[in-house]
Amino acid sequence: VGAVAAAFVLSTAFARVLPIRAALGAGAAMLASGAGLYVALVPEHHDRVLTLAFLVDFAAYLTGISVLQFLRVDLWAVTIAPGPTFLTWYLLLRRRYDLASLVGGVMLGFFVLTGDAGWGTTVVGSTSALAVLGFGTLELAEGTGRHVDRLGTVFVGSVLAARALRGVDWGGAATAPGGGSGDSGGSGGSGGPGSAAGAGAGEGPTLEGSLTATDGRVDVGGPVRLSPAVRFGVTADRAAYWHADAYDRYTGEGWIRSGGTRLYDGPLDPPAAETTTVEQTFEVESILRVMPAAWKPTRVDGLAPEAVQVTPTGAFAPVRSLEPGRSYTVHSEVPEVDAARLREAGTDYPAGVRDRYLQLPESTPERVGRKAREIASGADTPLDAARRIGRWLGANRGYSLDVGRPEGDVADAFLFGMDRGYCVHFATTMVVLLRSLGIPARFATGYTPGERVAEDRAVVRGLDAHAWAEVYFPGNGWGPFDPTPAEPRRAAERSRLESARAVGVDGVDTEATRERIDATPAAPANASTVITPDPLAAVEDAGSGGAVSPTAGARDAADGAAGTSTNGTAGGAGALLPDWRAPSPLAGADRVTLVAALLGGVLGIHRLRLVEHGYRAVRLRYQPATGSPATDVTRAFERLEILLSRRRRPRRSGETPRQYLDAVGVPPDGPARRVLELYERAAYSGTVSRAEADEAIRCVDELVREAPSDGR
Template identity: 45%
Template sequence: MSVDTERSRLLPGIRTAEFRLVAFVALVVLTVSYGSVLYHVTDVVGGARLMLATLVGSATVAVVVGRVLRVRTAVFLTLLLLGGGVTIYFLSVPASQRALISPARLLSDTVALLTGLSVLRLTQANVWALSVAPAPVFLSWYLAVRRRYVWSIVVGGTALGLLVLTGDAGTYTTIAGVVGAAGVVGFGTLDRHGGTGAQVDTLVICFVAMVVVAATLSLAPTTRTGPVLPDRTSPTGVASFVDSGDNVRVVGTIRLSPQVQFTVESPTESYWTTATYDRYTGSGWVRSGDTDPYVGRLRGPPGGSREVRQTVTAETELGAMPAAWRPVRVQGLQTTRIRVTSQGSVRPTTTLNPGESYTVTSRVVDGSTDELRTAGTDYPDGVAERYTQLPESTPDRVATRAANVTAAADAETPYEKAAAIEAHLESSKRYSLTVERPEGDVADAFLFEMDAGYCTYFATTMVTMLRTEGVPARFVTGYTPGERVDGEFVVRGLDSHAWVQVYVPEEGWVRFDPTPASPRESAERARLSEARQRGDPGVDAENSGAPTPTPTPTPTGGDGATPTGADPVPTGNASVGTGDSGAVGGAVQQRATGDDGVDLPSTETLAFWSVVLVGVGAAVRRTGAGRRAVRAVWLRRRGPRRDPDADAVRAFERLAYLLERQERPRRPSETPRAFVRSVTADDRAARVLATYERARYGDGIDRAAADDATDAVGELVRERTLPTRPFAGDSDRRD
């Protein structure tokens, strides 16, 4: 058997093995896409190492038993894994909440997950993730081992699709999963039915087209109904703050909106709370738990408090219900339009229209500073566990810095530790709305890599530091008091803000604000003055045309004042999910900046264009354009001088290539002499042929003959590839 015959016999098997390997690599990509989301959930809530072991273990078991386990048995085992996981999750829910679970509630929760409820909002999110992870991983890998590739990606794709519907899978994670699924099907089909390199190039081109289309659609700008600024280069944070969403993501540079959002009739000023968040993700905040209908008076703080009654009137569309903390009663709206979060905030089920108003009665913590300072650590059940949560990936140096700060201040009680950390951040970091969104953990980056930030960065970092000290704390968004005009407070988008609440036993949640007050005031005044000078509409309510300083409230230690004296004068911080927090929800991609000040493309941009280049390369290979380009350059180059015989052979190869492209291909049985004489009568071609025959089959040639043949081919190439007779491609060959 000839070598060529043996090679052709073995090649299909080799290609099949290669296709199978690529199909499994694509399956790894698909598994990692949804597995990374589940891993992130457990990193935030707890159990990341166990999740990693679960993912790897499930895939390994599937590979081991894939050839010996029948399909029906594998499906049955998968159902057992899924049923057991659901049972474990059900048993992990606290007994007080388990009693509320009914078939109707389970159905509504399932629908909620499929319509945007983040997994991170589940009370036992880590248990849920660990419970559901083994089933899809095991079954998808088992089916791939059995070479049932389509059913394999149906299982894995369903898992990814669920996480896309919950909003937990990001754009690039989704794209990676889709490409992985397509790779499993494409290369799996080539594995089962055989394929060629040309088909591989076609698959790669299709994958790249999918990525480009998906990325283009996902990056298309969205519209929102909330108040926005004409300058779309950075988020205002107002819309997301007004919407009072279930999650907040810290972003980079923002702008302040001067438009009036609402007015408040109140005997005393306060921070107007719209949302509280308990679960820190490293890049933002999530409000865990579900909302309940408002059915009457709500529970107030456990300790001493004073009553504050406020009437809030919307001046624009509001997606939140601002109120002094803690709201205990709401009037003026139908109860069906009010929901209560598990953290105690109130929110509307429908947007409040301009002119609509409601009255809130709040119970504001009224403990003295001495009472707050001497409170111990006897926290209610669940408070410490829920409000000291941190991602497992949080760097240890954050805890070290927090311990150093509290030790330097001789702080022992929760209140003292909060006051020490608040003062440290307020004095060590500058206030600025122009910042670059850091990579990795926000609190860690702000502490050790950033010199300045706005309220979202300050509040996030303070909560994180407190939690490393075992002090229950949470992230709060809302508005600072606003401008006082004729007995009411005019609150603008630039008053949106983020701050911190710390739980003090027997007193309740106490407000702290680590963001420097004076720079916030300056930012607000400058932005409002600029808007007034331009004549922007909606920046003033009736009788609020002239700026009037807001009096600083007297510290009382409750939520109505800053315990350590931080000035709560209305300012325009925009941060995540807020105005000062103006960054929540309106996230924009930030560009990295090099040391020389030149803007560098983001990681996502580099990855996108890398994929595009791969597609271009596959297209060039598929069409043969790259090979033809290389050969065209080779044809026109004389090449280095070697021995005369080798130069003569190279000259003839160039001549034969030129004639094959412009006349006709050489037939398999045709000799060089017969081919040249049949397609051209040019004397130079005959000389090149004669020189080639002497070099190849005779006694050899001298240098002069080799140079003459090389020069003759050069002349023919120049004449035959002039614009009047363009060089032909493969598609222009003549028989």
């Protein structure tokens, strides 16, 4: 705000003395120096600036990748905004409305291309630019009020036309929230995460599709389905939560992973904690858009280096989706840390961790922070706070895939407006609560361990896609915590798999799972052999030897009480609590349309002179008496004039009242002539009585009653 305010002050100060060409150069210099300052202050850019990869990455943002994925996007905004602000305001003050609209339009166009400017913002911004250009031109040309009316009508018409066209199906494939299309959305191939084949029966996006999109963001949508398709098999000496990616920037409506990916060029650094090496081999069974692995992955074999990229959070990702039949091996260094060590980790967080993983939107309601302090009251360490928050969420919110899209801030809606949700809601809310307490946390996605088919092998399906929270402990790295109620989630997964098998959906079993079913036909599908460790309960009391690791066992009895006592299968899904204040049902686009329609109505009323006509109609039909007989007679004659102007013609300039009545053919002995006589006496001599004033009012009332119903 300060930088933008300074730009306004500078442009105002130099508007009268700085030539336009010099100002254009100054604005360009401010923009370039701001970009240079941003790069200088973000160390991650130092080795890549002005390289081909850097330019390619920047160009990629113009294909719909949000600027929120920039590293330190707040710093980027502060350094970039002053240049365009200075130039636009300077040009407006110099009355160069064409150039001011051009500068504003270029900046708006950039955010349209990145996808950050929604429909409402785009329409408001483009209409504002047209308004500056149009009304500015009228000012320079000394346009009249009629021109203003016409220009305003054109603007309103353009907004309403844009809103109408927005609802037209132009033949393109609509992308469901989190569903995507093609490679990025999961429909580009049989059995992909978002495809019909992969999801089985039903409509709408899948949970897996929303959690494995390749555009670096997770949007929290409404109801989702579980995909029963087998995604991959994994051979490992221990089970794990298969980490796919993590997200640092919370928007209030979802998550964005800031920063760009890089090609894999060798082993990654292990975490600072004591670790155990876990080797995992993954065999792809259907199209896979991510490269899951136990956290923290350090090395990958089986794929060419140019086919693997590293995300900013340290996960592996394929450059292109992996096809069925491909395999790869990942070596991970899994932290082995006990509770005592985590409690002693303290809160001396590195500056980079604080900057990136404590971020919350300014729009986050204050009651979220108050709720976080209430839940974590009495917690002495971040570990204790994390466990209390996870247990509270598991005990007080149920599990359901059939919930509506949260209105407003997701965490706020889940805390104060919803009584159930799925993993995205639980993990999002836990991360936001932790950040509200000053504890760095992030939103992680991947897959739960899947169905064990051998001592060291499991089969993982789309329905195993999951989200959880990860908390940072100084000197130890990231520890996973899963606040989602375990039993209701497992029940939903079993039910979906059983129904898919019952109707013969393809791709839901492998040879190994079919052999297990044949060997134990009476066993419930995916029951006792499903390994679903719970990271939330992995840290036991000091001395128990438990570790913060998604490879730990299931929740113990004390922790399990919170998770299994939820009403995850009862009641109406997504019901609102009594104290929830329902938000406005109008979406942003509809609000813009409503404003445009109201403005159009005002302009229409003005152009048709409806207010004037209405006032004249009321004045014609209603005249209360006043304390002045002369004033009442004058008003009675004015009413007579209104009536005659409607039935005959208006009185012309310079035409006396008597000449006017003669010209329009008023009979010489009617009530109208009597009103004229009294008006002339009141106007020239002022000698009219109360009785005569009342008579003038009655005469006009009689003429109005006798007039046709259309007023003519």
